[in-house]
Amino acid sequence: MNLQLVLEQLLNGGQLGVTLFLMAAGLTLIFGIMNLVNLAHGSFYMVGAYLAVTFYRWTGSLVLGVLLALPATLLAGAVVEVIALRTLYERDHLDQVLATFGLILFFNELTAIIWGRVGLFTNLPGWLSGSVDFGATFSYPLYRLVIIVVGIGVAGALWYMVTRTRLGMLVRAGASNRTMVAALGVNIRLLYTLVFGIGAALAGLAGAMAAPIYAVQPGMGDPVLIQAFVVIAIGGIGSIRGALAGALIVGMVDTLGRAFLKPALATLISAPAAQSAGPALASMLVYLLMAVVLVLRPEGLFPARGR
Amino acid sequence: MRKIILAIAAGVLAGALSASPAAAAEKLKIGFITTLSGPTGIIGKHMKDSVELALEQLHGKVGGLETEVIFGDDQFKPDVGLQVADKMVKDDKVQFVSGVIWSNVMLAVAPAVTEKGVFMIGTNAGPHELAGSQCNRLFFTTSWQNDETPEAMGEFMQKQGINDVYLMAPNYAAGKDMLAGFKRTFKGRIVDEVYTKLGQQDYQAEISQLRAKNPKAVFVFYPGAMGINFIRQYDQAGLHGKIPLYSAFTVDDTTLPALGDNAIGLWSAGYWSSELDNPANRKYVSDFRKKYGYTPSFYGAEAYDGIMLIDSAVRAVKGNLADKEGMIKAMEKADYASTRGHYTYNVNHFPIENFYLLRAEKGPHGVVMKVERTIFKDHKDAYYQECKMK
């Protein structure tokens, strides 16, 4: 095992981490403020990806495609919030889980009807498609570096928004005391719709950036959703800081597990046994991690305060 | 609102339970099972379109009989496939069940159909159990046994004297079968054998490992969307053109539209190509393109052949559907115009057929799989001796 490979895998883990963070941030904001468990969050990832591809094809520019997909996903999120989810805030988690489970089925089928079941594929524009060389033997895909940079940028912007702006103040206040925010004369419904839209747009951004490297297909949001839930459960539901920490932990554990678990096991047990146990264990690893975290800290690593 | 929901639910329930199509007299009924919903639904679409094309060419009469084809969606789940097959056999009283993409679905469906005395005409999945220990007189397939395609690829790479090959496949039984088939004919050095999560989207971590090992060639089995993701990421990592990529069931006409130019120059193996030159295939491919506006895949060709095989059997017994022995005898002759050209059936009702080396190239109809050369002539699968039929 060489250092260069470890470094490359750490970058891979970081890239998965920021993607998961974009998903988890919206999920955890929506939970923290509106107390809503939104299984349909993965659908916005999917919608963002589809819209980015569609706009990319219209405009011929990937950047423009992604930038147009953001407000469009925000709008889609706002519409879903107003039509279906608004009435769910006061319901228990069970109702929310079921209703949003229904929405997943709806969105998956809707995209299948609009765009067909075949995956949509796009190519990266030339200037993004190469890889960056670090020294003679180490190179890394440029686009993945871009994803990491954008992800870090968005995390920073989100931090600034939550801690430094009026909207962020309302968001933080809303998370700990809803009636107080209402008492401030803020239009709470509008605030909720806005926060939901932003959460959806973050998921949409993750999907839009994933669009050129993965297959854009109905149901593509489901595995990401489950992982994002693992992230926020580990980080502490309702906490942005927890979402960031959880996303990086899950990104690293999953990537490094897939890369190094089998060779590591092979030094302990026989190679054929490692051959079969390695991949199985690697796919179970993040769930195992979550179970252990919740046993030791039932509210996650960074529990949100004030609730 | 409550009342409306209740009324709708009650209505649907009543409708579902009372819908009972009257049993038909001498009418041919074929149940066709494939995957129509979910991400892999595209393969089902290729098959369904091909079946409908075949029916159109036969003017709605398979074997000269009034024909009804009932399509069933297995949702890529064996238990759902079994349920659908049960319904076709017991409720719709079909004489033939056909289709089935996935080996796991096939292993559930085929025995349940044949034990009821109904024909099972597989048109894709060829798990080794059905070729060997669990072979059945009422089971025929128009495709192949799973291992044969990777065997062909392994044979070719062996002959080329390629060494230091890196193997990858999803971590499930078909993935392991494929690599096992490959290793049956390929005897060179294997650098590593890596299994990834089924349905995985991101292969960057595995590609990093692969690059670090610096193999001379890569062989993968990634069907459907997995393959599209893998190949594009392979390309983005800058490995396309540096380390040659060989595959089985990964680059085909269902994934080529998505892969586009990324696929050009990739090697694959298969029993069929839209470029295969024989009269039946020319007719099938051109009619298909005319009707649906896209290039058919081997999934479609198999399904089309399935209907044509049934047609030949029913014709041979002059529409007497009770004459099952007669139909078995007829099908064993494979006396119809197959899109792959003429072939024969082995004792286990799996085809003895050619396998070709295919290469993705750009042509007038977009990127298609060109036939480079024949790897196996009249190839038999590795399991037929285990088949103790009768």
Add this chain to the structure above:
Amino acid sequence: MAEPLLEVRGLSKSFGALSATDQVELDVLEGETHAIIGPNGAGKTTLIGQLAGDLRPDAGRIRFAGEDITALDAPARSRRGFARSFQITSVYRDFTALDNVALAVQAHAGHSFRFWRAARGDEALRAPARAVLEEVGLGARAEVPAANLAHGEQRQLEIAMALATKPRLLLLDEPVAGMGAEESQRMVRFLATLKGRETMILVEHDMDAVFTLADRISVLVYGRIIATGTPAEIRANAEVRAAYLGED
């Protein structure tokens, strides 16, 4: 002087920088009615939480009937004779009044890993429950779902549930809170009938109720007990007057 039934020493609990209870010292004697009063934010809720076993103290210890119970949780304390009412009425709203009390009886009638016999037909639970309901004056309301009882009746039901566990110490958290004048007088009269028979800790805002019922009063200000004494002593205490005058 005999050993007190409840002995609290150096009990402290803080939330972040805020010290909710600070070195609380409290003795409750067998049979007495001991009131705890204090202005809002004095830490009464935190103190009750620590006494009942819902909150773990940062420091200090609690002895009950000669046993150190600091580490015990609420159910364990209940089994040793603690019973409580909540500041905000807490009953099983979907169950009838009788079901509510029968559950309290059941909790002290051995383990409940009994899977077969219908609990609602079990006279061993129902009879004592009915007796307690009669005692608190809810006999006629036994089959009414708790959610349909008037607010005052629900508070009575809570006390009935507490009594049904045959407690050695009753923790009453603002039993007349939110009641009209008439209801509240009825409740005070009822509590007076328990006086002497039950040992009670009464946390209350209503000074009339406190001075009517209490044998002794402790005053909690900023998390500390600043005075303990008979009602007369407390009335006369300058420090207490200052604390409350600041409030008024």
Add this chain to the structure above:
Amino acid sequence: MRHGRRAIVFLGLVLLLAAVPPAAALLGQPFYVDLLRRVMIFAIAAVSLDLILGYGGMVSFGHAAYLGVGAYAVTILAVYGVHNGVLQWAAAVGASMLLAAAIGAVSIRTSGIYFIMITLAFTQMLYYLGISLDVYGGDNGMRLPMRSQFGGLIDLGNGTEFYYLVLGLLVLVVLFVRRLVDSRFGMVIRAAKSNEPRTRAIGFSPYPYRLAAFVISGGICGLAGALLINHTAYLTPDLMHWTRSGDILFMVVLGGMASTVGPVLGALVLLVLENALSNWTEHWQIILGPFLVLVVLFARRGLGGLLWREERDG
């Protein structure tokens, strides 16, 4: 007679289900025997979930795990030549209870959304374990070598006999769960759901009771798993897919929580609806999805709430 109408609905339902095989034979539609047998098997799973969900307030988003373990237990024994049904089914129930004890011991310490997530996580782990168990088919799954044998007493290969066995077990399970929730034990878990601080204050530690309920529920669901594998005769890790847990959850809510009979109704409506819709259009999920949302939004007490609404407590 508090539960009068519910009892009548249940009796009607049982009579209706009992009449299905002769009616299907008469109409020449034997498929409905299969469909309704599947419905009843899922109804058993849904009733078992109702015990902890409806009565115990534990939102398990991983109930499919026990369905899977029950099925795996039967199949694994069959692979090694043990076909005795009593033994197989006992193993299915036992293994499910053991697993439920392990999962429950950890999960019940958490609450709310964390409970939902941790039960989901455990089931995901089992799902991936199932996929990597090559010996038992891995992701491909495998055929059950032979249906459970009951020494000539009942032949599960005979659709009708198997059907009535499942019906009998369903009735037993419903009666058992009813009995259970009205017992002292049942009162404790219901009390803990209704008002946990109050329950602790009167002296109950809810944890062991909840755990016991969780284990019993897992055991019943394991039985459903044993039945399901005999029904499909095909083992697949898909039995433990998270959407399957969602389906069972929805059956309970659709039929009406904490009503024992409701989940039976929920299983019937959901599975029959699914069957009818998928026969009608390949895009059936676009109808089923909004249907789920509407039920949650507007029929909170489920179908049961509509049928015996006036009898709710309070």
